[in-house]
Amino acid sequence: MFAxxxxxxxxxxxxxxxxxxxxxxxxxxNLEAIFQSKIDDEVKIEPKDWMPDAYRKTLxxxxxxxxxxxxxxxxxxxxxxxxxxxLRRKLILxxxxxxxxxxxxxxxxxxxxxxxxxxxxVQQLLTGKAKYSSIFNYPTLNWADIGxxxxxVDGAAITNQVMLTRTSYGPYARAMVxxxxxxxxxxxxxxxxxxxxxxxxxxxxxMAQDALNRWWWPALMMFGPHDSESTHSDQASKWKIKRKSNxxxxxxxxxxxxxxxxxxxxxxxxxxxxxxxxxxxxxxxKINWDEFWNVVKGNGPCNRQRIxxxxxxxxxxxxxxxxxxxxxxxxxxxxxxxxxxxxxx
Amino acid sequence: MIKYLLxxxxxxxxxxxxxxxxxxxxxxxxxxxxxxxxxxxxTGQARSLYQRVAELEGLGKDEDDYxxxxxxxxxxxxxxxxxxxxxxxxxLVRQFIFDAYNYHLHHALxxxxxxxxxxxxxxxxxxxxxxxxxSSEWMLRLGDGTEVSHAKLQAAIDNLWTxxxxxxxxNEIEKELASHGICPDLSQLKTAIEAKMAEVLAAANVTAxxxxxxxxxxxxxxxxxxxGFILAEMQFLxxxxxxxxW
Numbered sequence: 001m002f003a004x005x006x007x008x009x010x011x012x013x014x015x016x017x018x019x020x021x022x023x024x025x026x027x028x029x030n031l032e033a034i035f036q037s038k039i040d041d042e043v044k045i046e047p048k049d050w051m052p053d054a055y056r057k058t059l060x061x062x063x064x065x066x067x068x069x070x071x072x073x074x075x076x077x078x079x080x081x082x083x084x085x086x087l088r089r090k091l092i093l094x095x096x097x098x099x100x101x102x103x104x105x106x107x108x109x110x111x112x113x114x115x116x117x118x119x120x121x122v123q124q125l126l127t128g129k130a131k132y133s134s135i136f137n138y139p140t141l142n143w144a145d146i147g148x149x150x151x152x153v154d155g156a157a158i159t160n161q162v163m164l165t166r167t168s169y170g171p172y173a174r175a176m177v178x179x180x181x182x183x184x185x186x187x188x189x190x191x192x193x194x195x196x197x198x199x200x201x202x203x204x205x206x207m208a209q210d211a212l213n214r215w216w217w218p219a220l221m222m223f224g225p226h227d228s229e230s231t232h233s234d235q236a237s238k239w240k241i242k243r244k245s246n247x248x249x250x251x252x253x254x255x256x257x258x259x260x261x262x263x264x265x266x267x268x269x270x271x272x273x274x275x276x277x278x279x280x281x282x283x284x285x286k287i288n289w290d291e292f293w294n295v296v297k298g299n300g301p302c303n304r305q306r307i308x309x310x311x312x313x314x315x316x317x318x319x320x321x322x323x324x325x326x327x328x329x330x331x332x333x334x335x336x337x338x339x340x341x342x343x344x345x
Numbered sequence: 346m347i348k349y350l351l352x353x354x355x356x357x358x359x360x361x362x363x364x365x366x367x368x369x370x371x372x373x374x375x376x377x378x379x380x381x382x383x384x385x386x387x388t389g390q391a392r393s394l395y396q397r398v399a400e401l402e403g404l405g406k407d408e409d410d411y412x413x414x415x416x417x418x419x420x421x422x423x424x425x426x427x428x429x430x431x432x433x434x435x436x437l438v439r440q441f442i443f444d445a446y447n448y449h450l451h452h453a454l455x456x457x458x459x460x461x462x463x464x465x466x467x468x469x470x471x472x473x474x475x476x477x478x479x480s481s482e483w484m485l486r487l488g489d490g491t492e493v494s495h496a497k498l499q500a501a502i503d504n505l506w507t508x509x510x511x512x513x514x515x516n517e518i519e520k521e522l523a524s525h526g527i528c529p530d531l532s533q534l535k536t537a538i539e540a541k542m543a544e545v546l547a548a549a550n551v552t553a554x555x556x557x558x559x560x561x562x563x564x565x566x567x568x569x570x571x572x573g574f575i576l577a578e579m580q581f582l583x584x585x586x587x588x589x590x591w
Contacts, residue, residue, distance in 0.1 A: 071374070074368065074369035074377075075369050078368045078369035078370075081365045081366075081368055082362060082365060082366060082575075082578050082579060083578055083579065083581050083582060085413070085582035085583055085591040086409045086413075086583075086591045087358075087388060087391065087392045087395070087408055087409060087412055088392075089591055090365070090388060091385060091388055091389060091392070094365055094368065094381055094384055094385050094388065095381075095385060097368050097369060097381070098368070098377075098378055098381040098382070098385070101369075101374050101377045101378050101381070102378060104374060105374050105375070105378075108374075143582055143591070196590060196591060197591075200589055200590060200591075201586065201589050203586055203589075204586070204589060309369070309370065312370070313369070313370045313371065313372070316372065316432070316433075317371065317372025317373055317376075317433065318372075319491070319493045319494055319497065320372035320373070320376070320433045320487070320494070321372060321373055322490065322491055322493070322494070323486055323487050323490025323491050323493070323494030324486050324490060325490075326489075326490040326491045326494075327485065327486040327487075327489045327490040330489060331489075
């Protein structure tokens with residue numbers, strides 16, 4: 001009964017709020033209670049719904065960080081497009097990096113539904129105000145890195161993103177459904193590349209092992225600090241933005257990925273890694289959090305290069321974007337004032 | 346016939362390669378996606394053509410042997426497509442000149458007496474039609490946009506026009522195949538191609554250099570200095586670790 005009343009109230013609030021007089025507007029306490037009850041009832045929050053400022057800010061921060069990660073993430077993989085060793089691999093890699101640009105666009109649009117402006121968000125990335133996934137501050141040094149990124153980095157991202165398909169903000173959840181489909185395709189392609197390398201010549205297998213050695217720990221760091229250290233987790237769980245903890249997700253990833261590495265005949269670079277029968281999970285070694293924070297602070301091997309590359313693309317492209325805008329405006333004016341345009345010509 | 350197919354394939358491969366260099370670095374995200382689309386189409390076309398060459402040669406080679414194991418003098422692409430990306434205006438002008446030629450070429454190739462080639466052309470024409478629309482629209486945007494974009498577009502035309510002539514000047518192979526109705530007579534196609542170029546250039550308010558010297562040689566294996574570097578990069582893994590599956 002209560003739920004029905006809430007739903008009716010929500011319907012009125014959503015669709016007839018313009019009829020409300022100031023004295024009738026519910027207090028923020030009420031609004032917040034309604035908001036939380038929607039979350040508790042698994043009703044998605046939509047762009048025009050009332051939401052607490054902090055919820056909006058958290059989402060803009062998270063969605064834009066995700067968008068930035070997609071765009072910056074194009075760089076390490078794009079690094080190998082011109083050196084892909086077969087036409088088939090070249091097409092796969094081109095299509096994959098293109099998908100990432102598409103995800104970036106899609107996510108910036110989702111952030112815009114919350115009132116953010118894409119250009120401002122991009123500025124925050126370029127000035128270092130906004131973060132992106134630290135994993136992309138590592139270099140791609142041999143061809144197997146392209147496989148390792150698909151397998152491990154996309155694999156870790158999917159573990160996180162599958163959870164986000166059920167996140168409480170509607171546009172974000174729906175964006176994630178589509179993105180997850182493409183990411184799992186990428187993950188399979190990455191693993192298939194790792195198979196070709198691992199079962200190939202000794203040199204190819206050495207490349208695959210080298211790639212695993214370098215990407216394993218950064219992939220585990222992708223899930224973020226331990227739950228005990230994470231600053232954003234509590235509120236994000238209450239709002240169902242995040243539905244599983246960093247450590248739970250990391251454990252899921254390790255449990256799924258270790259047997260895949262075994263199948264490839266590769267060694268996971270962790271001497272403490274072993275199956276724990278009692279827990280029904282793999283135990284794994286200590287993550288080097290000093291390295292993690294160091295890379296977050298900007299001292300990873302490629303932090304500077306990534307931002308410089310994005311800044312260069314942005315600055316070099318300014319005149320192109322300005323030209324496109326100017327042309328669109330002129331076209332509009334010519335439509336409105338055909339005579340003046342003819343005279344001017 | 347094989348040399349002609351390689352000419353088509355190499356044009357698509359090398360231009361696709363150049364466009365791939367933009368991936369992640371384009372002036373805006375939508376353009377990044379569009380340029381990559383064109384790169385994907387062209388690389389896909391090159392693949393089909395190399396597969397056909399392998400089939401006709403019957404030497405047990407595969408598509409990658411042609412892309413990765415030939416040296417520069419064996420490549421038959423036109424000089425235009427190997428020119429560096431430069432700024433976006435240069436990439437665009439290179440693309441537009443090629444698209445205007447490629448569109449009319451493939452349109453005519455749908456009538457080829459070679460059944461496979463006619464089928465290939467019909468399939469590729471859909472993609473190439475989109476490429477020409479994309480590059481023509483951007484020619485207008487840059488030409489009409491701002492003073493800066495107009496000047497950059499005109500500079501790119503001035504720099505690249507010298508490579509336009511090779512596309513529409515038949516070499517011996519093209520003359521021979523045209524006489525058998527396998528490929529079109531380029532001297533006839535030239536009028537339509539130049540009309541399309543003139544139409545778009547006029548709309549963009551830019552001009553082609555009059556009486557410019559036209560460079561040639563690429564179609565017969567005599568390239569600019571750029572191709573060697575493209576191949577050094579593209580072929581690195583296949584050359585360093587020969588004979589492996591990737």
